[in-house]
Amino acid sequence: xxxxxxxxxxxxxxxxxxxxxxxxxxxxxxxxxxxxxxxxxxxxxxxxxxxxxxxxxxxxxxxxxxxxxxxxxxxxxxxxxxxxxxxxxxxxxxxxxxxxxxxxxxxxxxxxxxxxxxxxxxxxxxxxxxxxxxxxxxxxxxxxxxxxxxxxxxxxxxxxxxxxxxxxxxxxxxxxxx
Amino acid sequence: xxxxxxxxxxxxxxxxxxxxxxxxxxxxxxxxxxxxxxxxxxxxxxxxxxxxxxxxxxxxxxxxxxxxxxxxxxxxxxxxxxxxxxxxxxxxxxxxxxxxxxxxxxxxxxxxxxxxxxxxxxxxxxxxxxxxxxxxxxxxxxxxxxxxxxxxxxxxxxxxxxxxxxxxxxxxxxxxxxxxxxxxxxxxxxxxxxxxxxxxxxxxxxxxxxxxxxxxxxxxxxxxxxxxxxxxxxxxxxxxxxxxxxxxxxxxxxxxxxxxxxxxxxxxxxxxxxxxxxxxxxxxxxxxxxxxxxxxxxxxxxxxxxxxxxxxxxxxxxxxxxxxxxxxxxxxxxxxxxxxxxxxxxxxxxxxxxxxxxxxxxxxxxxxxxxxxxxxxxxxxxxxxxxxxxxxxxxxxxxxxxxxxxxxxxxxxxxxxxxxxxxxxxxxxxxxxxxxxxxxxxxxxxxxxxxxxxxxxxxx
Numbered sequence: 001x002x003x004x005x006x007x008x009x010x011x012x013x014x015x016x017x018x019x020x021x022x023x024x025x026x027x028x029x030x031x032x033x034x035x036x037x038x039x040x041x042x043x044x045x046x047x048x049x050x051x052x053x054x055x056x057x058x059x060x061x062x063x064x065x066x067x068x069x070x071x072x073x074x075x076x077x078x079x080x081x082x083x084x085x086x087x088x089x090x091x092x093x094x095x096x097x098x099x100x101x102x103x104x105x106x107x108x109x110x111x112x113x114x115x116x117x118x119x120x121x122x123x124x125x126x127x128x129x130x131x132x133x134x135x136x137x138x139x140x141x142x143x144x145x146x147x148x149x150x151x152x153x154x155x156x157x158x159x160x161x162x163x164x165x166x167x168x169x170x171x172x173x174x175x176x177x178x
Numbered sequence: 179x180x181x182x183x184x185x186x187x188x189x190x191x192x193x194x195x196x197x198x199x200x201x202x203x204x205x206x207x208x209x210x211x212x213x214x215x216x217x218x219x220x221x222x223x224x225x226x227x228x229x230x231x232x233x234x235x236x237x238x239x240x241x242x243x244x245x246x247x248x249x250x251x252x253x254x255x256x257x258x259x260x261x262x263x264x265x266x267x268x269x270x271x272x273x274x275x276x277x278x279x280x281x282x283x284x285x286x287x288x289x290x291x292x293x294x295x296x297x298x299x300x301x302x303x304x305x306x307x308x309x310x311x312x313x314x315x316x317x318x319x320x321x322x323x324x325x326x327x328x329x330x331x332x333x334x335x336x337x338x339x340x341x342x343x344x345x346x347x348x349x350x351x352x353x354x355x356x357x358x359x360x361x362x363x364x365x366x367x368x369x370x371x372x373x374x375x376x377x378x379x380x381x382x383x384x385x386x387x388x389x390x391x392x393x394x395x396x397x398x399x400x401x402x403x404x405x406x407x408x409x410x411x412x413x414x415x416x417x418x419x420x421x422x423x424x425x426x427x428x429x430x431x432x433x434x435x436x437x438x439x440x441x442x443x444x445x446x447x448x449x450x451x452x453x454x455x456x457x458x459x460x461x462x463x464x465x466x467x468x469x470x471x472x473x474x475x476x477x478x479x480x481x482x483x484x485x486x487x488x489x490x491x492x493x494x495x496x497x498x499x500x501x502x503x504x505x506x507x508x509x510x511x512x513x514x515x516x517x518x519x520x521x522x523x524x525x526x527x528x529x530x531x532x533x534x535x536x537x538x539x540x541x542x543x544x545x546x547x548x549x550x551x552x553x554x555x556x557x558x559x560x561x562x563x564x565x566x567x568x569x570x571x572x573x574x575x576x577x578x579x580x581x582x583x584x585x586x587x588x589x590x591x592x593x594x595x596x597x598x599x600x601x602x603x604x605x606x607x608x609x610x611x612x613x614x615x616x617x618x619x620x621x622x623x624x625x626x627x628x629x630x631x632x633x634x635x636x637x638x
Contacts, residue, residue, distance in 0.1 A: 014629065014632075015629070015630060015631070015634075016632040016633070016634070018632075019632045034391075034395050034396075035393065035394045036391060036392045036394070037392055037394070037397070038200055038204075038365070038369070038621060038624050039365070039622070039625035039630060040394070040401050041397075041630075041632055042631065042632065043632060044394045045394065045398055048395075050394065050395065050398055052398075052402075053398050053399045053401075055399055055402045055406065056402060056406065059406055073325060077325055077334035077335075078334060078336065078337050078338065082334045084333075084336070086336055086338055086339065087338075089338045093338055096337065096338040097338075099340075099343035099346065099347060099417070099421050099424075100337055100342070100343060100346045102413075102417065103346040103347055103350040104346070104350075106350055106354060106413065106414060107349075107350045107353060109410050110353065110354040110357050110358070110407060110411075111353075111357070113357075113403045113406040113410065114357045114360070114403060114407070116403070117361070117399045117402070117403030118388065120399040121395075121396045121399050123388040123389055123390065123396075124388035125388070125389040126384060126389045127389070128389060137372035138372075139372075139392045140204075140368045140369040140371070140372045140392055141200065141201055141204045141369060141372065141373070142199065142200035142204070142624075147393070
């Protein structure tokens with residue numbers, strides 16, 4: 001069995017240290033790295049040089065389509081395909097169609113927000129090389145870690161490990177996978 | 179800074195007391211799930227699941243025998259089932275308000291109470307949804323409410339009917355609340371996955387945590403998704419009970435046909451929901467020793483919201499009376515005089531005492547911060563809010579336009595057992611939740627601790 005290097009991780013003291021480390025890693029020119037923390041840290045996107053998530057535009061776009069689809073469904077079913085008189089209400093009544101149109105739009109948007117987030121994050125992904133590391137388990141408790149992936153153009157096991165140590169990382173660990 | 183000094187210096191007390199570290203938070207909340215099951219839990223779930231049997235029996239008999247086993251008659255085509263439906267849907271609203279509106283308003287104190295308030299929302303909506311479902315009579319045909327193409331029916335549902343709006347509104351509410359709750363749970367499930375010592379926990383928490391790695395590249399999308407879900411749930415706080423109120427307001431029955439109904443229902447829903455969060459919160463806090471997480475400051479804030487919304491429903495009660503008089507419509511006038519002084523006077527005055535008088539206690543800081551006072555008050559408010567729905571549904575229906583059709587509505591034993599049964603269902607689900615899932619959002623609580631701010635040690 002041959003093992004290949006998947007990346008390098010290092011621990012940092014607290015949110016402030018992680019934020020500073022992120023800036024250093026970014027300035028060094030790494031692209032495929034991530035900063036892991038038990039909760040989102042304010043200002044981290046900027047420190048890592050991350051762009052804003054496109055999820056809002058995706059949800060917004062689909063919400064418009066869902067609104068039209070919700071309204072269209074009612075217009076076609078009650079106004080065109082099967083007309084029947086109830087309390088003298090008009091067949092096509094935008095006032096009466098509003099609640100269901102709204103519900104369809106909100107429901108669709110909520111699904112897109114949830115599953116869109118999962119898709120952008122590559123979830124579910126039950127196996128990941130990082131889970132091989134015992135110290136990585138601290139991330140969901142009180143650990144602040146930087147991970148740099150081996151697929152990064154600048155990556156070199158010795159140099160990257162030394163760099164992480166240089167910027168204050170402790171417990172530098174090389175992650176391997178089969 | 180402790181609570182006493184904070185009090186003296188008029189600075190807000192810290193959100194979480196006892197200065198816990200990040201690890202302390204995971205330890206405390208996870209230990210509730212990982213530790214040995216307390217004997218009290220077994221006793222409680224034994225009791226509550228027995229009450230679920232009562233519910234199953236009552237519903238089973240209803241399906242076998244038909245709606246005749248309830249106290250429904252002419253003109254009271256809607257009885258306790260609809261009262262209970264509106265009651266339970268209303269309870270759910272506090273959870274959504276806490277998780278969505280308070281999030282958008284950056285009210286950081288919500289982090290201690292949002293998880294169990296959201297869980298409570300889901301369980302309350304399950305109890306609520308049961309009633310209209312079994313009220314349709316032939317529950318095995320309930321899928322007819324959905325607009326699905328079929329040759330068998332060869333027709334479509336009536337989208338101009340408030341009852342159909344209601345099905346869509348409540349269905350959407352439940353689904354969106356589920357998604358919001360689950361998204362909030364993902365980082366905490368990952369915490370439990372990484373702490374897991376037994377095989378079954380490793381597998382189950384592992385599956386549901388979806389492989390969460392807590393990297394900022396994930397948090398970036400996650401935070402936006404959470405914000406979007408909060409934004410989507412915010413109109414639901416206002417719309418769901420507004421649409422429920424149109425079940426009444428769109429009809430022409432005196433006492434129902436009013437434009438004040440949507441805002442009045444929403445205020446009442448938030449009022450009753452907070453009362454239920456308070457009742458359950460005080461019990462959970464006490465049993466699990468969560469005093470440092472759910473502090474007096476949290477409870478006091480909730481009491482302030484109850485005072486506000488209680489005043490709003492009080493205003494609505496007064497306004498309804500005024501408009502009934504001012505409208506000059508004799509049926510409308512009669513409906514309201516009949517509410518307060520007719521055969522159901524006892525329900526009306528129970529409602530007024532519990533919903534208008536009881537919250538006035540919260541004007542006083544001492545009472546607002548006293549746990550026994552708020553516990554008892556929250557129970558009275560829940561009773562009062564049930565009576566509010568009873569007053570609305572029953573007094574209007576039992577005496578409408580034509581005196582010859584008037585009748586006095588009496589529930590049967592099956593109305594009572596079904597309603598009590600839903601409390602069993604609600605409590606059983608809640609007990610399962612507190613035993614197997616984190617009652618407090620760990621990742622969110624860690625995020626509001628002072629040391630979570632990267633500029634915590636900077637001197638400005």
